[in-house]
Amino acid sequence: MGTKSQSREKVTSTATRQLSSSGEELNLFKIAQSQLDRAAQKLKLDPGVHSILREPMREIHISIPVKMDDGSVKVFKGFRVQYNDARGPYKGGVRYHPDETIDTVRALAAWMTWKCAVMDIPLGGGKGGVICNPKEMSLGELERLSRGYIDLISPLIGPEKDIPAPDVYTTPQIMGWMMDEYSKLQGHYSPGVITGKPVEVGGSEGRDDATAMGGIYTVREAARHLKIDLKRATVAVQGYGNAGSFAAILSSEKFSSKVIAITDSKGGIYNKEGLDPQKVLQHKKKTGSVINFQGTKKISNKEILELDVDVLFPSALENVITKENAPMIKAKIVSELANGPTTPDADEILYKNGVFVIPDFLCNAGGVTVSYFEWIQNVTGNYWDEEKIYSQLDKKMTKAFKDVLETYLKEKVDMRTAAYMVAVQRVANAMKLRGWV
Numbered sequence: 001m002g003t004k005s006q007s008r009e010k011v012t013s014t015a016t017r018q019l020s021s022s023g024e025e026l027n028l029f030k031i032a033q034s035q036l037d038r039a040a041q042k043l044k045l046d047p048g049v050h051s052i053l054r055e056p057m058r059e060i061h062i063s064i065p066v067k068m069d070d071g072s073v074k075v076f077k078g079f080r081v082q083y084n085d086a087r088g089p090y091k092g093g094v095r096y097h098p099d100e101t102i103d104t105v106r107a108l109a110a111w112m113t114w115k116c117a118v119m120d121i122p123l124g125g126g127k128g129g130v131i132c133n134p135k136e137m138s139l140g141e142l143e144r145l146s147r148g149y150i151d152l153i154s155p156l157i158g159p160e161k162d163i164p165a166p167d168v169y170t171t172p173q174i175m176g177w178m179m180d181e182y183s184k185l186q187g188h189y190s191p192g193v194i195t196g197k198p199v200e201v202g203g204s205e206g207r208d209d210a211t212a213m214g215g216i217y218t219v220r221e222a223a224r225h226l227k228i229d230l231k232r233a234t235v236a237v238q239g240y241g242n243a244g245s246f247a248a249i250l251s252s253e254k255f256s257s258k259v260i261a262i263t264d265s266k267g268g269i270y271n272k273e274g275l276d277p278q279k280v281l282q283h284k285k286k287t288g289s290v291i292n293f294q295g296t297k298k299i300s301n302k303e304i305l306e307l308d309v310d311v312l313f314p315s316a317l318e319n320v321i322t323k324e325n326a327p328m329i330k331a332k333i334v335s336e337l338a339n340g341p342t343t344p345d346a347d348e349i350l351y352k353n354g355v356f357v358i359p360d361f362l363c364n365a366g367g368v369t370v371s372y373f374e375w376i377q378n379v380t381g382n383y384w385d386e387e388k389i390y391s392q393l394d395k396k397m398t399k400a401f402k403d404v405l406e407t408y409l410k411e412k413v414d415m416r417t418a419a420y421m422v423a424v425q426r427v428a429n430a431m432k433l434r435g436w437v
Ligand code: GLU
Pocket: 091, 092, 093, 094, 115, 163, 164, 165, 166, 167, 168, 195, 196, 339, 364, 365, 367, 368, 369, 371
């Protein structure tokens, strides 16, 4: 980075720095901006295009009043960040999390822009968030919060403007309420405003396991490139929510790989002979965690990342692979089902050590790709079967992986930078063709 762009960053950046004890930047939006800067430099991107892409186009900050079950009123802070819509309506999930921040939502909105572009689907990027702890809220409180969120952002969303979806701690049921609220405000049924809905109210077949399924297709392609036999491969899964649990199940069912370790927010389990991911999921549903699953040893969230496995799925939250633990990562393939699990310093270390990273906005793009299929079905009224969903998803994921791999081999950059180069160039072209620059 030259001094010119650094000084521009000081003037225009809205993000505050957030350093780890070892001086590593952990503010997700700063991270997203520095990843973009790197790709911009490689692409010799026009400075005007670059500065547009460094910031969200629009941010909505809201205060949502919710009547709580005890009769009190609580006000929740929420956000919707509309990052870039050069290629189509803004698209991206809504997170409910006690630690949500505007900078996290900004970063995730930027990553949605790159995700839709790398997949070559005609959508832009956006993200939403509400600072709340859904684990401490009743269903009624969650419903009132979700309807209140939509009431406040409704003038700025819609099937042709901005289409929210599920993300961390938001569910198909929540999407059903959100779609209903928007439809009531419009005065007609409007399923295309939200994706990730239950199938009975306009949701798509295959949306549940779409994120993991998409990731699985990219792992298959990565293994083909690296000549790894997935039938003999060992797998570790950090995070056992929607993406992580399906990734474990699909690795074992589709590839016959051996899943040897699984963790969730409470701890983890290890068995070198292999675990049955379905049974582990049943155990988690019953007890609230994967821990204490019979016949296993304990393993921590930190230890699982350093296991000597063929495939590691970081499937929980951001910033888990840092410059501290990156030198200890032994996995051959790191498939990032979570958003933002690896810091830029860690990226450099992994690249030098020959660890093959399938970057988040490529690896976990199956979710938004099936959301795109759902939106097509909603606006056309023509619904697809599961077979069509999976075959179209496979086609899209395989093509995106190949586009990125080609740039990776040609430009001799890490896979993340390659994915950025493909995505940013597509968004930049759209901006130019629309006459924005
Ligand atoms: N929240 C998911 C993501 O980060 C899905 C977004 C969507 O379906 O719009 O990709």
